[in-house]
Amino acid sequence: xxxxxxxxxxxxxxxxxxxxxxxxxxxxxxxxxxxxxxxxxxxxxxxxxxxxxxxxxxxxxxxxxxxxxxxxxxxxxxxxxxxxxxxxxxxxxxxxxxxxxxxxxxxxxxxxxxxxxxxxxxxxxxxxxxxxxxxxxxx
Amino acid sequence: xxxxxxxxxxxxxxxxxxxxxxxxxxxxxxxxxxxxxxxxxxxxxxxxxxxxxxxxxxxxxxxxxxxxxxxxxxxxxxxxxxxxxxxxxxxxxxxxxxxxxxxxxxxxxxx
Ligand code: HEM
Numbered sequence: 001x002x003x004x005x006x007x008x009x010x011x012x013x014x015x016x017x018x019x020x021x022x023x024x025x026x027x028x029x030x031x032x033x034x035x036x037x038x039x040x041x042x043x044x045x046x047x048x049x050x051x052x053x054x055x056x057x058x059x060x061x062x063x064x065x066x067x068x069x070x071x072x073x074x075x076x077x078x079x080x081x082x083x084x085x086x087x088x089x090x091x092x093x094x095x096x097x098x099x100x101x102x103x104x105x106x107x108x109x110x111x112x113x114x115x116x117x118x119x120x121x122x123x124x125x126x127x128x129x130x131x132x133x134x135x136x137x138x139x
Numbered sequence: 140x141x142x143x144x145x146x147x148x149x150x151x152x153x154x155x156x157x158x159x160x161x162x163x164x165x166x167x168x169x170x171x172x173x174x175x176x177x178x179x180x181x182x183x184x185x186x187x188x189x190x191x192x193x194x195x196x197x198x199x200x201x202x203x204x205x206x207x208x209x210x211x212x213x214x215x216x217x218x219x220x221x222x223x224x225x226x227x228x229x230x231x232x233x234x235x236x237x238x239x240x241x242x243x244x245x246x247x248x249x250x
Contacts, residue, residue: 048206059245068179138176
């Protein structure tokens with residue numbers, strides 16, 4: 001142990017382990033499972049604060065027939081608002097599927113790198129596909 | 140809420156609430172995929188059904204709780220300044236409490 005502190009010359013190809021600095025960020029690529037995890041977090045936050053938009057729309061759609069139609073023309077009929085709605089739809093579907101994967105990994109399965117990578121890809125692909133299906137159905 | 144010492148309680152509540160929300164979201168997805176865009180009458184009839192209304196309220200309360208536990212765990216990971224963190228915590232609590240009151244009003248307060 002103690003000879004770690006003695007300064008022997010380092011072999012050139014020996015990997016160094018250290019915390020990365022801000023200046024490394026541009027070159028640093030988060031591994032795929034890491035990307036899956038950070039998007040789970042971002043979608044969770046987006047959904048929590050997105051409720052500020054979703055609840056009034058639920059209220060509007062339930063209030064009366066005119067309210068429901070107003071939702072369809074004002075929100076669904078407006079390209080920007082529609083994009084936001086589709087974004088939130090993607091957020092919940094991604095968060096749902098990634099959440100299921102997260103719970104499975106908590107139970108000790110799917111943890112080795114290869115499987116973790118392929119299930120992360122499966123989360124991306126399946127959430128895009130399910131979102132697309134729903135959007136296509138409701139368009 | 141994040142007041143329990145070990146975090147185990149939060150962990151379980153996070154998963155139980157997730158299960159409730161997941162069941163509700165899956166039900167809605169299947170309904171939308173099978174039936175397509177509902178008419179105003181169909182949509183409002185669905186929410187007039189008492190069992191569905193109760194499930195909606197349960198799922199919404201689970202959502203507010205789940206989201207609140209989630210963001211309360213996230214802020215300390217990124218926000219090092221105590222005052223900023225306290226502000227974000229307070230805003231998150233306020234949002235969750237406001238959502239809950241609003242949800243009850245939407246589902247049971249409208250005549
Ligand atoms: C659709 C069903 C859902 C499932 C299956 C689910 C699953 C999960 C799971 C398992 C976690 C724990 C992650 C961890 O322990 O690190 C989590 C975290 C979280 N969820 Fe959900 N969730 C769902 C819906 C929602 C909704 C609707 C919201 C919005 C209010 C939300 C907001 C959050 C937030 C903010 C976190 C914290 C994320 C983090 O710590 O990185 N979730 N979710």
